Every structure is written in C-alpha cells, then in structure tokens.
Amino acid sequence: MSDPRAAARSPRRRRDADSTRAALLKAADELFAERGYDHATIRDIGERAGVDAAMIARYFGGKAQLYIAVLHEEMSDDIPQDMLDPLRMRHLVDRAVRRGPSPIFQVALRPHDDPQAQAASREQLHRRIVGPLVARLTADGVDRPQEKAEILTAAFVGVLTARASGAFDRMPDLDADELTSLLLELLPPRH
Numbered sequence: 001m002s003d004p005r006a007a008a009r010s011p012r013r014r015r016d017a018d019s020t021r022a023a024l025l026k027a028a029d030e031l032f033a034e035r036g037y038d039h040a041t042i043r044d045i046g047e048r049a050g051v052d053a054a055m056i057a058r059y060f061g062g063k064a065q066l067y068i069a070v071l072h073e074e075m076s077d078d079i080p081q082d083m084l085d086p087l088r089m090r091h092l093v094d095r096a097v098r099r100g101p102s103p104i105f106q107v108a109l110r111p112h113d114d115p116q117a118q119a120a121s122r123e124q125l126h127r128r129i130v131g132p133l134v135a136r137l138t139a140d141g142v143d144r145p146q147e148k149a150e151i152l153t154a155a156f157v158g159v160l161t162a163r164a165s166g167a168f169d170r171m172p173d174l175d176a177d178e179l180t181s182l183l184l185e186l187l188p189p190r191h
Contacts, residue, residue, distance in 0.1 A: 023049040082132035
C-alpha cells in the first residue's frame with residue numbers, strides 16, 4: 001500500500017504546483033497592470049491562468065498576498081538604477097508600452113481599497129523608483145531632493161498612464177524608444 005503523503009511530495013506534483021503558481025503570478029501581473037488591483041478579480045485571475053481561482057487562496061492566502069507576491073516577483077535584492085538612467089528608463093517605458101503601467105505605479109494614481117496592498121505598493125514605489133532618484137539627486141547636490149524625486153516620479157507615472165488614456169493625439173503612437181528619448185530630453189541631465 002502506498003503512502004498518500006509520498007504522492008503529494010512527488011516531483012510531478014511539485015512541478016504542477018510550480019506551474020500553477022507561476023501561471024497565477026503571470027495572470028495576476030497582467031490583470032493588475034491592465035485593470036489595477038481593485039478591478040482585477042480573483043475569478044478573472046484564475047480564468048486567465050487556466051486554473052481554479054480557489055488556488056489563489058491555497059498558494060498565496062488571498063488577493064492581497066498574491067498582489068504582494070507579484071510585486072516581489074518583479075524585484076531583485078539589488079536597488080535598481082534611478083529612472084533617469086537611460087537604460088532603466090527605457091526598461092520602465094518599454095514595460096508600460098507593452099503591458100500598461102506597472103502595479104507599483106498605480107498606487108501613485110489612486111489608493112488601493114485594500115490597506116495591505118496599498119502599503120506594499122507604496123513601499124515598492126519608494127524603494128524602487130523614488131528612493132534611487134532621491135539618492136541620485138542628493139549625490140548631485142540638488143536642493144530638496146525628496147520633493148523633486150516625488151514630483152519627477154509623479155510626472156513619469158502620469159506620462160505612462162496618459163499615453164494609454166486616449167486623451168492625447170500623438171502620445172499613443174510613440175513607441176518605447178521615442179517616448180524614452182523625449183522623456184530624457186525633458187528631464188534634468190546628470191551634473
């Protein structure tokens with residue numbers, strides 16, 4: 001007689017769990033970017049992932065924890081270059097052009113209804129975008145680096161969001177290279 005617990009620990013079952021978890025993370029990342037945290041439903045995430053939505057509770061605990069896992073999946077332990085670095089800006093713009101503003105940018109537009117998701121988004125926005133920019137501006141001797149970093153971040157998020165809003169005639173036609181180039185022209189050069 002075989003031990004049912006051994007089957008649960010089998011490599012095949014682990015691969016299935018890994019692929020289910022990965023599919024949920026990918027679907028959630030896409031839907032959070034497209035609709036925002038508050039409008040991406042657990043059911044829609046499960047459908048896009050091709051799995052039962054109940055798996056979200058099993059693997060993550062709930063929608064807020066899944067959202068936090070998406071945020072952590074996107075980051076590394078390294079503090080990224082500031083957004084004024086041309087390669088970093090190109091990466092951020094390219095992602096927004098392809099998939100919409102990232103979940104951490106959405107917190108700059110409107111607070112999430114869920115306090116846990118709000119806190120996680122805000123923390124990542126400051127860790128990955130505002131903080132590196134403050135460090136750069138401080139190193140450059142810029143007056144009021146925190147305030148200026150926050151304003152630059154808000155302007156950048158606004159541009160990425162406005163591009164997809166339909167409110168402007170030419171911005172939606174700009175590809176990632178053109179948009180990055182124009183943004184770098186408008187933002188202050190490094191001293």
